[in-house]
Amino acid sequence: MSRAEAPGAPARRGPGPLWSVGLLRSELVTTLRRWRTLALLAVLAAVPVLVGIAVRIETRGGPGADGGGGEGPAFMAQITNNxxxxxxxxLAATLPFFLPMAVGVVAGDSIAGEAGAGTLRYLLxxxxxxxxxxxxxxxxVLAFCLLATLVVAVSALAVGALLFPLGDLTTISGTSITFAEGLGRALLIALVVAASLVGVAALGLFVSTLTNSxxxxxxxxxxxxxxxxxLDQIPxxxxxxxxxxPHYWLSFADLVRDPVYWDDLVRNxxxxxxxxxxxxxxxWARFTTKDISV
Structure with a gap:
């Protein structure tokens, strides 16, 4: 494995910023080359395809259901129009489980995977x-949060453009905005969704320092x-x-309001x-005091 070379090259670079950049690049490449990571991204990319095809088939079979509400699945009623x-x-379909699960897998393996493979001490x-x-x-892990979210968004945008019309966007407040502004809000929503995963990423990193498996x-x-x-569903x-x-995860729907409702977004x-x-x-407290013997 490429990790076997870790004792040599990084040690000659010294502890400066260049070493950190080189290690970050190496970590990103190593993470993205894993079949597990690629499989997770493939599943995430497939979700918009399945949703788009299902809505398209339903549209052909008969009139769609009337829209309602303003959060999550309520967006589905508007797909045929835009x-x-x-x-x-x-994003609403993947955020409750698929996206955080993927992030949890990558974060959980970040330290424990190295320890289990016997490469952690070489990195140190x-x-x-x-x-x-x-x-x-x-x-x-944060870079993976952003990448995973963008994979869902880009896949959904491509499928949406292929199967449905595009144009000016009618917000869930009933006002109309241009397609360009709609794209801007879609990008902002993707960034908010990625930011919504930093808590899961930190939790997974902490758990990863507790075990060598x-x-x-x-x-x-x-x-x-x-x-x-x-627990979040228990009244x-x-x-x-x-x-x-996870309580405010779906607050990103407020970005499709006009004007935008910021309170829950800020809380999230x-x-x-x-x-x-x-x-x-x-x-940090656990990892800096951990006895690394493997």
Whole structure:
């Protein structure tokens, strides 16, 4: 493996910024070359295709259902009028499970996978320190958050353009905006969705520092994700739900309002920053004191 060469090349570069850039590039390439990562991206790209085909078949079979509401699946009623709505629908469909699961798998494997393969100690031979290595690992997971979200958005945009008309966008507030502005909002929504995953990324990184088994770390992260999602659906926990990281995930729908409703969006981003700070600090405290013997 390419990791076997780690004891030599990075050590000669020294602990400066160039070493960090080189390590980050190496981590990104290594992550994207894994068959597991490619399979996750393929599944994410397939979701908009399946949704688009299903809506197209339903449209041919008879009149579509009337739209309603303004969040998540309610976008589906507008897809036949404007293919750009497929972007919003696909992100709403993948955000509750598929996107965070993919991020949880990559984050959970970030440290534990290296430890299990026996390559973590080789990475630490380079004079960069554990803190910098942990930051590079987290930056790699964040880059995957953005890439995974863009894969869903681009796939949805391509399928929407092929199967449905494009043009001026009617917001869920009933006003009309140009197609260019609609594209801008779609990009902003993709960025917000990617930012909504930083809490899961930090949680997965922390779990990854607790074990030397990549599979155990991935399973634990995904298990915690499912558990928190279930807790967020229990009405009796209404006092706790606003503090659970998935609670405001679908607030990105407010970006399709005119004017945009920012309150829940700000709460979501603030909550993700809090989770990133708490679990990032916990990961740093654990990793910098961890006995690495493999």
């Amino acid at each position: 293919g750009l709505f497929l972007v919003f629908t696909a 031979v380079a004079p960069a320190g554990r803190t910098r290595l942990l930051l590079v690992k987290y930056a790699t 990549g599979i155990a770390a991935m399973a634990t992260t995904v298990g915690l994700l499912i558990t928190v999602q279930i 009796q926990l209404h006092a706790v739900r606003p503090y659970l990281f 981003l603030g909550l993700q920053a809090l989770y990133a700070a708490v679990f990032g600090s916990a990961a």
